[in-house]
Amino acid sequence: MNAATTQEQRQSISEDDVTIIIGLEVHVQLDTKSKLFCGCSTEFGAPPNTQTCVVCTGAPGSLPVINQQALRLSIKTGLALNCEIARFTKWDRKNYFYPDLPKGYQISQFDKPICGLGYLDLFDQRDKSKTRRVVLERAHLEEDAGKSIHDESKQGGNSRIDLNRTGTPLLEIVTQPDMRSAAEARAFLNELKLILTYLEVSDCNMQQGNLRCDGNINLHIRVDGQQIATPIVEIKNMNSFRAAERALDYEAVRQLELWKQNGLTISDAPKQTRGWDAATQTTTLQREKEASADYRYFPDPDLIAVTLSEEEIDSIRSEIDRLPAQWREELIGQHGLKPYDADVMVGQGRGVIDYFLNVAEGCGNSKMAANWIGQEVLRFLNESEATIESYPITSTQMTELLTRVVGGELDQTRAKEVLEQMIEFQLEVQSAMDKLGIKPVDNQEIEALCQQLINENPQVIEQIKGGNAKAVGALIGKARKLNPNASPGLVKNTILKMVGG
């Protein structure tokens, strides 16, 4: 695995000889009202140190009490990620000194995590008709540390500490090194985030630090029939999924180049921690670990171990609604969406799916509902960076609009004009149609209109008579100009009938 290589061998490596090995550690802040071991609020953005108490500031004599909701949300997540749920789980202290760690230890889980082995299936990034499985090593519950704000002026100013975040519940999800590209790592993160938001266990807001991820990456390189592994690098500070993809891509290239120069393998160099620098789009060395830090884990004597019964686990399982993968299947199978459209819609979250289901059922045409939501609604949401909850048109209004399209009262082009009016002037469907002067056209009017077109366009009529029925298309646009309310279908059929073509 770690044989020495010559410069010549290393230079002859092609892309096909290199496999990228990526594992991820994701910290998810669970969406509980209060912290993991005290009653303080977890609300983001409060003034520093206003959401603290004796427990989360580590006052002498204070004791932690587990937040049952955090435990439930962890189990829910574990079940959704196909994890083995521990029937016996306990709390351990991870001891280290840092000013934003008031007790001098973090309460975490060491050898009995709440969630054991699990997995997550992803679309294969190279062939979306296939899936790839990422095995999850474990997921454990722990308390967050506080925030240190250091003086950046280099003038030796004091550091400040905000303990509002201290003690908020985090679920740390650790994957096996199963991802084979940065794009796949990003796809994993996307799917994980989607699942977590569908479960409503976390809002996954990365700006607020509610979802954080670190990556471990190295390369397996085939050299003359042998496999060589490069030193493992842990990348921190990847504060968006896009940053994660770029950092991992960058690191894969950097490791290959470095190996080509020095040939160092996993057994020659210690594990490094590097930070992603968004400004320079590079990773920089943070620290080199000779051996892993000694956290002196031991069971926290202030907390009692948790024993979970089948009933408790089943009760949590019963709270889990359909997950993204199931929704994709349902949208494709039951509602006739194309896989791509189903994926796009699921990717928008539960709110969009519910909106779609309401409209599809209401107007009786899933395909039309899917098209309208996929195009009109999502385009609006993207352009205005809005969520479906703040979209100005309710699913009831959309249903009414599309019902008129299905019923032939409106054609799609006019319906889009109606929608624009509804959004711009906050109108109901009928009011928007009135505003546009859209009203039903009776048969006499249609016949008169068609007669006028026949009279004014003898050449076209000749073509039709000559057997070219398609030529009627040229008259549709003209009909529209004369009377925008005339249904194109009706005009076409009437002309053909009158001409006898």
Place this chain on the structure above:
Amino acid sequence: MDFSNLTATQCVNQFASGEVTATALVQSCLHQIQQNDPSLNSFIRTSDSALPIAQALDIKRAAGKPLGPLAGLPIAIKDGICTAGLKTTAGSRMLEEFVPVDDATTVKRLVEADAIVIGKTNMDEFAMGSSTEHSHFGISKNPWNHQYVPGGSSGGSASCVAAGLTPASIGSDTGGSIRQPASFCGVTGLKPTYGRVSRFGLIAFASSLDQIGPMARSAEDCALITSVISGHDPKDSTSAKNDIPDFLATLNQPLKGLRIGICKQHFEEGLDSEINDSVKAAIQVLKNLGAVITEISMPHTPYAVAAYYVIAPCEASSNLARFDGVRYTHRTEGVKDLAEMYCQTRAEGFGNEVKKRIMLGTYALSSGYYDAYYLKASKVRRMIKQDYDTAFESVDLILGPTTPTPAFQIGEHSQNPLAMYLADIYTVSANLSGVPAISIPCGISNRGLPIGLQLQARSFDEATLLQTAHQFQMETDWHTRRPNQ
């Protein structure tokens, strides 16, 4: 008037009947403290609010309002237990200026029962010690002989009760810290079952072993106080939800048929002969009261001290990590960086005994040593528990000496910490297994120092402990002996 010989029960009864005012009781205590404590050093500080609270209580009684079960009782609190608005130092320079926001649950319950917190008692720093020689606030003396230690770590709480400064006090017991000083000072001290009394507000030494309990002049007093401070506390996950029996109701039940086991390992090498004789005499008293005495064996007893001195320092090394100079604690200023702040603050803030135990614990938890020390000690702990389970299949109580020797002289063990650690030999097992245990006076040595008898019971069976101790005290007067002052 001098109320210094009143028991807690007498205080409460006399206050309730109007024989005495709370103000007079508190004034008497404060006077005794003023007179005697400069030489004893059992208090770190008294409470300025004791007198106003007593006055308010007198008004309350005069108005005919309902009174709490401890109304009128002045009580001293070990300084490792938080008192809101009153400095709580755990005997350490590190917490010299620490003023808790909240009362410990125990203190809250005492206050709600109308007891009056009179002051905070001296202790070995962070409860680490068996002599109260290791306090930042000076050495406490044994009121029977000022050359001798009062025991520890709740030495101040034992000393003040023995000297008549206050009728009762609250201590905490991690390896014998209530029972050993109770024995050295000739008072009655109960370590309740682990989980019986909330630890919220007790500055932790070793969380899985620490337990708060009463120290007083009789088993009856301990029963009275224990019934107030016991019970589940939602703020302490390890506090038990078990029902609290009426400890006072069973005190007078006869002992006929009570099965008492004498653990042979408690009478082996190292036991002082005077203690041996006193304990044997006590056994005869209990026999005469109808108890059935049998010899039992608890084979893992010899390993208890070793296991204790691994587990307790391990937990302590982590519990005391929070004292880092960032908040609540002493901080060394003028340092060049964070590491120096930590090092200097902890070097200055902690005394030597505490540093020694932090280092022991840190070492024992380190990777590569964890299995050999912490894990092994935890296994021994389980075996000791097993010994108790087996013993309690055939007996209701286990009886023996509280300590191998009476109080030792101040400074006697300063060169030999191991000898000091062996003072805990009979007491640590109850902490390791969680069972309740009481120490009651059962003799006086030739040098005029008290001797203590220890009784241990099944978990949550404090009632039998208190009943037996009370029956013994009805037959004997050792608990009424006071030092000559």
